[in-house]
Amino acid sequence: MSSQEEDGTAEPGHNTAGPSTCSSTENDETTGDIITVTIGATVPTGFEHTAAEEVNEKIGVDARISKDRGRIYFPITTDKLFQVHLLRSVDNLFVVVEEYDHYQFKESKEETLMEMQQLASKLPWTNALEVWKLNGALKKKKGYRKGGNGTKVKPNSEAADAAVADTEQQELPLAASAAETPTKAESTADTETSTQDTEETAPEAKPIKFRVTCNRAGDKHSFSSNEAARDFGGAVQEFFLWKADMTKFDIEVLLNIHNEEVVIGIALTEESLHRRNISHFGPTTLRSTLCYGMLRLCKPQASDIILDPMCGTGAIPLEGAIEFNSSFYVAGDNNDMAVNRTVNNICHIQKRRAVKGSASGLPIDTVRWDLCNLPIRTGSVDIIITDMPFGKRMGSRKKNWDLYPSCLREMARVCTPGSGKAVLLTQDKKCLAKAISRMGGLWRKLHTVWVNVGGLHAGVYLLKRTGAVFGQTPEDVYESRGTVNAKGDEKGDKELS
Numbered sequence: 001m002s003s004q005e006e007d008g009t010a011e012p013g014h015n016t017a018g019p020s021t022c023s024s025t026e027n028d029e030t031t032g033d034i035i036t037v038t039i040g041a042t043v044p045t046g047f048e049h050t051a052a053e054e055v056n057e058k059i060g061v062d063a064r065i066s067k068d069r070g071r072i073y074f075p076i077t078t079d080k081l082f083q084v085h086l087l088r089s090v091d092n093l094f095v096v097v098e099e100y101d102h103y104q105f106k107e108s109k110e111e112t113l114m115e116m117q118q119l120a121s122k123l124p125w126t127n128a129l130e131v132w133k134l135n136g137a138l139k140k141k142k143g144y145r146k147g148g149n150g151t152k153v154k155p156n157s158e159a160a161d162a163a164v165a166d167t168e169q170q171e172l173p174l175a176a177s178a179a180e181t182p183t184k185a186e187s188t189a190d191t192e193t194s195t196q197d198t199e200e201t202a203p204e205a206k207p208i209k210f211r212v213t214c215n216r217a218g219d220k221h222s223f224s225s226n227e228a229a230r231d232f233g234g235a236v237q238e239f240f241l242w243k244a245d246m247t248k249f250d251i252e253v254l255l256n257i258h259n260e261e262v263v264i265g266i267a268l269t270e271e272s273l274h275r276r277n278i279s280h281f282g283p284t285t286l287r288s289t290l291c292y293g294m295l296r297l298c299k300p301q302a303s304d305i306i307l308d309p310m311c312g313t314g315a316i317p318l319e320g321a322i323e324f325n326s327s328f329y330v331a332g333d334n335n336d337m338a339v340n341r342t343v344n345n346i347c348h349i350q351k352r353r354a355v356k357g358s359a360s361g362l363p364i365d366t367v368r369w370d371l372c373n374l375p376i377r378t379g380s381v382d383i384i385i386t387d388m389p390f391g392k393r394m395g396s397r398k399k400n401w402d403l404y405p406s407c408l409r410e411m412a413r414v415c416t417p418g419s420g421k422a423v424l425l426t427q428d429k430k431c432l433a434k435a436i437s438r439m440g441g442l443w444r445k446l447h448t449v450w451v452n453v454g455g456l457h458a459g460v461y462l463l464k465r466t467g468a469v470f471g472q473t474p475e476d477v478y479e480s481r482g483t484v485n486a487k488g489d490e491k492g493d494k495e496l497s
Contacts, residue, residue, distance in 0.1 A: 034077050035130065037131050038074070042092045090289065095135075096263060102261075207242065209250050210242045211233070212233035282313040310387065321364040330366075387425045408442075426458060
């Protein structure tokens with residue numbers, strides 16, 4: 001069985017206790033063929049509340065935020081299951097089989113693993129498996145893309161960049177916690193997809209293939225993730241007579257352990273939903289789910305002009321043009337390759353829409369420019385939203401001290417005084433704070449959301465453009481020598497130690 005863990009193993013636990021929160025399947029209210037289950041979702045770390053708001057807005061139920069950051073849980077009836085796939089803030093979805101708030105592990109590793117083996121046959125699997133089957137039928141009906149990881153279909157010219165991008169995006173693998181040391185087996189999580197349609201029509205003709213993925217966080221466990229996945233998976237195999245397969249599996253059983261919180265689930269997504277808009281990846285491509293969270297933070301209104309001056313692959317404006325399509329988006333970058341990737345990603349979405357028979361047009365335009373001298377009229381932009389260079393894969397910390405003040409000053413010029421907003425993502429917190437303080441009151445910080453971007457602790461900063469008139473405030477801005485390179489050379493700059 002595959003596994004993934006965040007912390008090392010240490011002290012054993014104590015005796016086992018029953019679930020303190022009853023399973024969704026045990027509490028199912030059955031009305032005909034409609035049952036109520038609990039759906040779990042992994043979300044970008046830091047945007048759990050944003051995801052909960054979206055669930056309430058689109059599905060009409062209250063979501064519970066997990067103790068383990070990056071997850072939410074919410075109830076849903078099977079007749080509304082299709083609505084979970086309309087959520088834009090979630091990376092992966094799973095149906096909860098059982099959850100324990102305070103699972104008391106045995107003192108020894110042997111006893112704990114034996115208990116996990118015994119647990120497999122005691123769980124209420126029925127409703128979760130029904131939801132898994134229904135989910136497969138929904139995917140077939142709606143024409144969901146079947147098979148394979150997104151990296152399989154990337155052209156060779158993009159392969160190197162995609163490999164780098166994947167490491168930054170894959171903060172949470174399928175229904176995982178913010179674990180950052182995936183085992184070798186976990187790397188195949190999204191390689192193959194379900195053959196459940198065949199299984200539904202001829203359940204006895206082909207044995208179900210499955211795997212167990214254990215995601216563990218905490219330092220007081222006497223066992224490793226591999227050991228838990230192996231023993232629990234063996235018991236699942238014996239109970240259902242399924243066939244274990246690490247890559248070509250039909251069902252992925254999830255064993256999520258965070259300190260004393262244990263959740264067993266069945267995955268409903270085959271690959272993370274954060275890849276949904278991007279076909280041409282770059283070195284620092286943002287997850288679409290993180291882009292959605294940033295967009296919700298600035299609350300786009302109809303007819304707003306929204307600018308991304310450092311668009312990279314266009315992940316932010318693309319997500320905005322699809323989900324908040326009453327606004328108009330301008331995407332630009334100073335790098336030819338980045339602009340080409342953005343154009344290719346836009347074309348990819350337009351072709352996909354045309355195939356489905358829907359309107360293929362997107363309210364988005366792409367420009368190559370010098371971001372410190374934008375060809376945009378003063379005070380004409382309502383919202384600026386962008387991913388600033390961290391100074392790691394793109395640019396350098398030293399260049400940021402020139403770049404950030406110059407960017408913020410130019411952003412202040414094009415942004416509408418008094419009502420304009422900016423949402424900026426960066427890990428270089430010190431540099432951004434200093435740059436804001438040197439703007440002479442042009443920008444005021446309203447809110448900060450702390451996020452995990454590929455293992456890096458970064459901040460999403462919501463800034464408000466004050467009513468101060470640009471050019472009439474004593475901006476103490478250090479004008480850099482020559483044109484500032486926003487994203488650095490495509491090959492990247494070496495970070496100063």
